Amino acid sequence: MDKGYIAPETALKKLRAARSLGQTVYIYGATGYGKTELIRQYLKSRRYQYISCGEDTAALFALAEDAPEGMPDGEPGMPEGMPPDRKGDRKKKDAENESRTVVVLDDLHLLKGGQGRKAALSLTGREDIWLILVCRSPLPSWLIPPYVRSGFLIITEDDLCLGEKEVTAYMETQGISLTEEELASVCKNSRGNAYAVRHTALKVREGMHPGPALQQEVEGAFARYLEDHVMVQWDSDLLEFLMQLSVTEEFTLPLAETVTGNSHAAQLLECAAETGNFLTATDGTYRLHPVLVKALRRRAAEALGPEALKDHAYNAGLWYEMQGQIVPALAMFEKCGNRERIRELLVRNARLNPGNGHYFELRRYYLGMEEKETEDSPVLMAGMSMLYSLLMQEEESEYWYGKLEKFASAAKGGQRREALGRLAYLDIALPHRGSMDMLEIMKKIPALVFDRGIGLPEFSVTSNIPSTMNGGKDFCHWSGEDRKLAASIGKLVERILGRYGKGLVKAALGESLYEKGEDAYEVLTLFTRARMEAEGGGMPEIAFAAVGMTVRLDTLQGELQTAKEVLASFEKSVKEQGAVQLLPGIAALRCRLALREGDKKAVSGWMGEAPDEEKEFCVLERYRYLTKVRCYLSMGEYIKAQSLLEKLRYYAEKCRRAYIRMEVNLLSAVTKYRVGGEWKTEFLAALKEAESYRFLRIISEEGAAVQELFAAAGKKLLEKEITDREWFSRLLDETGKVAVRYPVYLKGQLAKAPDFCEAALSILRLQAEGKSYSQIAGELSIKTATVKYHAAENYRKLGVSGKADAVLAARNLGIL
Secondary structure (H helix, E strand, O other), rough: OOOOOOHHHHHHHHHHHHHHHHEEEEEOOOOOHHHHHHHHHHOOOOOOOEEEOOOOOHHHHHHHHHHHHOOOOOOOOOOOOOOOOOOOHHHHHHHHHHOEEEEEEHHHHHOOHHHHHHHHHHOOOOOOOEEEEEEEEOOOHHHHHHHHHOOOOOOHHHHHHOOOOOOOHHHHOOOOOHHHHHHHHHHHHHOOHHHHHHHHHHHHHHOOOOOHHHHHHHHHHHHHHHHHHHHHOOHHHHHHHHHHHOOEEEHHHHHHHHOOOOOHHHHHHHHHHHHHOEEEEEEEEEEEHHHHHHHHHHHHHHHHOHHHHHHHHHHHHHHHHHHHHHHHHHHHHHHHOHHHHHHHHHHHOOOOOOOOOOOOOOOHHHHHOOOHHHOOOOHHHHHHHHHHHHOOOHHHHHHHHHHHHHHHHHHOOOHHHHHHHHHHHHHHHHHHHHOOOOOHHHHHHHHHHHOOOOOOOOOOOOOOOOOOOOOOOOHHHHHHHHHHHHHHHHHHHHHHHHHHOHHHHHHHHHHHHHOOOOOOHHHHHHHHHHHHHHHOOOOOOHHHHHHHHHHHHHHHHOHHHHHHHHHHHHHHHHHHHHHHHHHHHHHHHHHHHHHHOOOOHHHHHHOOOOOOOOHHHHHHHHHHHHHHHHHHHHHHOOHHHHHHHHHHHHHHHHHHHHHHHHHHHHHHHHHHHHOOOOOOHHHHHHHHHHHHHOOOOOHHHHHHHHHHHHHOHHHHHHHHOOHHHHHHHHHHHHHHHHHHOOOOOOOOOOOOHHOOHHHHHHHHHHOOOHHHHHHHHHHOOHHHHHHHHHHHHHHHOOOOOOOOOHHHHHHHOOOO
């Protein structure tokens, strides 16, 4: 570290607090975070004893033996019965702290022997010493007793991270001026690591600019530093173990044992955790720092050789395969070059429906196969047809459907039955074909299944979305005759689909009735029975559709807490069943509830794990994308919202998705209205199409966001365009009720704290406490008229019309 190092203020504050209290300090962070330099800077004007546990254990033993008489090892030095310090004794306490010898015990992670640790423990309770412990790892188990007893002050790696302020100051000492974009890039890529910041500065002075090339250079240099100066300090068995594990960046204990074949994996992982802050563990999953992985792989290539690494990758692939984790298994088999295993896994994945399989994630493997590798397998040909349909490439999808048809006509026995079953499946499930001919297709299926004994593959009726009418296919056009269809073909559908059809008809009928605003008790009964049927031997995805619609019903009726409880209970059940494919949809639905109550923190948290549409657009993520659009609207990020909506519009057109088309038109109208664009055409298109199906809820659930469009469009235009007056009257009435129940739903960022003067904020805070205008006037010593004026201005800035909505909006915006 050089003299230009700028110590982070958070770490300095903690050191000052610990010094004033005479409290032992424990500092930890990975290599390069400036632990030692922080201490040097803080203690530069004070005498202190510095001991490195890797170089000078003799000094540690000598200091431990020099303890004052009568002081037990590792125990506090306060005489028994002495009362605690009072405020009047503060000066005496400060003098005692100043008189203490400052001892810095560095490289604590190198202290492996029992005698060395005992000597370090003996220093933790001594009153004649202010002890500062420095280590690469979080607090080790052998230091827990004195930590609990005496209460160390912990300075973490996060506290040591250099922020924009420190990076800017350091760069200025080096004569470097960065733009805001360059500074953000340096801070992100360095992760606050002082070594990385310093190396970045050196390279910038040599002429490089912040960006991918510089990041690669810095990471490579840091990896070489770890290899040459850090890894050489490790025991040989630990180093070999981690080199073997470097074939994967994250792992569990069973996976580590399988990859390495080492029965002492648990002890070695514990040792690795204490060696440095490069290994983190969350819920039993360990992760190695990316830069360390790079260093380990480079060392492993030399020390173990390519064949040994292939063996370890193969072991990892087998373990992932046994756990049903196809995506990482394929990555491992690709790493070891085993094409036969790759093909076997691709066939296995193609047997799954798109909701349970990994078509999109594995498209690189499927599209990389030669045609001759695929055309001798009916499962792979069907998989290719489905994949291309998911990629919205109809011609290629139909090409593989044709290849499968040709194969079926020439095949015999089991392969012919397999091919015919796959063709029937594709007739029903191919996304680009829509659902207009579905009734005729379903009528032909019994002859195949029941008369000829041909089995159908598993289906994804909902694509893991909480809807049956807008799930795997769009069935809006069935809604007009929903009761008739449920009575006439319901049993046939359930019989054909088997366990995939249990509860389906009731869930679909309930959803159709809900969308049209029919009797809530009948709708709830249908959803409840659908869930019970699905949970009694059916599929969890049908149960999720029923639960999701129940949540929408509860929310519409203002029972938001009930909706949250229903969803939380179902999520717990899903986790117990291991139906992890439903968890992303559940999280998205929970985010929609958070939008209703203006929970910015929850919305922001979900956005952090939402799919990135700019990186790639996957049609299977459509429900989460539409949730993300609503988040963008609530955050005022209208360009991002419109960009995503256009992608969804393209999908809706290609795959004949009427419901999504209406949803996109509606949300696009809201977006364009807020930015001053032409919005009426799309708004009226959404209204007219919803009217044709007599759907209410797709419009009314958007509440205040749609209500302002109604007001802006004007009564005259709406009455001219909408012919069904009774339907439109119900729509207006219901939309108004939702707007009142959820006033901050989809509200953009209308105001921030700086937009309010101190008096206005004080009034808002007191209103939040339930105080009246006169009470507020008395407390603030101002006129009641002044209070009313500020309150009205607050309402205007927040875009609301009353006190309750103002308080809720202010909390949503972080003002209160």
